[in-house]
Amino acid sequence: MTALLQLENLSIVAGDSVLVEPISLTLAKGQRLTILGETGAGKSLLIQAIMGLLPPPLRRQGTVRIVGQDIDTLSRKDQQRLWGHHISMLPQEPWYSLDPLMRSQQQVAEVYECVQQERPDQANVKAQRDLVGVGLGEAGHRLPGQLSGGMAQRLAFCAATAGGAEIVLADEPTKGLDISRRDYIAALLRQKGEDGAVLTITHDVEVARQIGGTIMVMRNGRLVEQGNAESLLGAPSAGYTQELINAAPESWPSVRRHQPNVSRATVLEAQGLEKTRGGKTLFKELDLVINQGEIVGITGDSGCGKSSLGDILLGLLPADKGRVVRAPGVAPYKYLKLYQDPLAAFASAASLKQLFDDVIRLHGLDARKVPPLLEQLRLSPALLDRAVHEVSGGELQRLAIARALLLEPVFLFADEPVSRLDPITAREVALLLTQVATEHNCAVLLVSHDPYLVEKTCDRTLALGAPE
Missing domain, CATH: 3.40.50.300 (P-loop containing nucleotide triphosphate hydrolases)
Incomplete structure (x- = not known):
């Protein structure tokens, strides 16, 4: 099975300090991986390292391969060509990925036009379909500043997935959503993982459970344990994982x-x-x-x-x-x-x-x-x-x-x-x-x-x- 995403001994350092210890993983078509852990565990840094977006003075060590290409051998322009076409990212803060001066439907339609080369009329039809699917069918004319946080998160999800990339990196994709919308986004990610590969970052145990696949639990930049979602959440071997499960509000x-x-x-x-x-x-x-x-x-x-x-x-x-x-x-x-x-x-x-x-x-x-x-x-x-x-x-x-x-x-x-x-x-x-x-x-x-x-x-x- 051809790997879409490979990490080999990927670590993140700042000067002499190691923020994320070496991690290796492989994601192929049809695979879903969720990284679960509390704030500050290094989960978001891992995604930023994959995308080449680490802020200085942080540095990535190790190898990242996207659709078989070692990104360290590519020019910055060639790396950016992978974005949207082969790999897309939904950032933790939706405002980072939305144009404050562009109406909601156009934000999604533009992705269809620029990445999938759709005609403007076709792009608008697909954008409207996507917004309806996440409950934003009547918000297409609004600017991001006119949306609630949860609505902005759903809009960002539509824009991030409209390009049809095989690999989707989702950083806390359900935060700020009510339970029904949370479950809907989790179902979309699960479905996306059947057609391509999905790497999801979350601190929500229920989201990890619904997406399924494989779970890696991180704490303080270290891998605590990993395994099949159902088995790991049903009988965790690490006390920290059990602590996360028990900390849910219910x-x-x-x-x-x-x-x-x-x-x-x-x-x-x-x-x-x-x-x-x-x-x-x-x-x-x-x-x-x-x-x-x-x-x-x-x-x-x-x-x-x-x-x-x-x-x-x-x-x-x-x-x-x-x-x-x-x-x-x-x-x-x-x-x-x-x-x-x-x-x-x-x-x-x-x-x-x-x-x-x-x-x-x-x-x-x-x-x-x-x-x-x-x-x-x-x-x-x-x-x-x-x-x-x-x-x-x-x-x-x-x-x-x-x-x-x-x-x-x-x-x-x-x-x-x-x-x-x-x-x-x-x-x-x-x-x-x-x-x-x-x-x-x-x-x-x-x-x-x-x-x-x-x-x-x-x-x-x-x-x-x-x-x-």
Whole structure:
């Protein structure tokens, strides 16, 4: 069986430090491989090394062969000719692969035109078919900035697979998706693996189970164990693998329940809110009261208005009808948002340390609070010396949480705050958010596609339906 992708003793180094220890693997047509592990395990670095996209000063060692060609023997131009035709990549952050000035359907149609040489009319028909398949049939006219995080992820998936490449590298392809959409994307990857070869990076055990094939478990840049998906997840030999399986939200104990008979001050009240987008009503006549120390969950499919509701409550988006009343005498910066896409919360031109220092200086905060917060979120202080694009999505989300907690908020709109985190870290962050609510009387409005996470962490739930 002809190998489509071969890695021989592939490792990743930075100076004298080995970030990913040597890994060898072969993928042929009809094979599916999922690399499972927590944030910082080196999974995304592996895909970047295969594509030749490692940021300096990181370096790849070992051999990468794509459809039999050693990429080290090819010019940069010849390597790029492999992209789209033979190998395609779905990056962890959809915004990296989408043109912010191009409408959604055209983003997919352009791939059909440029890679498969389709006529524009044929390309548009196929692009529309692909968008309908992932529930974006009516979003083809929208720009990426007008999409929710989950919708952008589905659009990026369509664009990444439209070229028909035999090899698909999918880096966390289901993060931020509701369960039905997650299962749909997993099914598409499984099907793609029957026609070509699929290498998927994920921290979602259920996604790995549904894709099937072979699983490799990584931790701290090392291969922990590998084997058939059904056998490995049914009877893992490594304690770490079992820990990942047990960390799924459905296995969590209920981490807290607010005492309903305790009187607490109201920090925010919404009265008769209504919001329409794209000619469809997201919600109307919506009333909501949130009190100190309370955690309220919001559930609903991608695009139903969860993020829009939170933005209205924070004054970031106007409501079409109704009003929002906040507690008197509280500084505006005490009402904060944890973004679904952490890139939206950080300027890319400065180091993370500078961005933290700016907040500390602006609000007269105690810089000594930063190290214990980082430790609590399992973050190395050395990460602050890096730029935004030099840390993983999971690390950046935890840094966003740390920066928000420095301001001791009274209200925190947490928009899918753990969707980019592995199960172990997600459980720790969810616990941290509940501790903040309890210890600091901070109200939390928690958006999640995962009903188990909401059930385990929230006092009550607001379910939004499909747009009318």
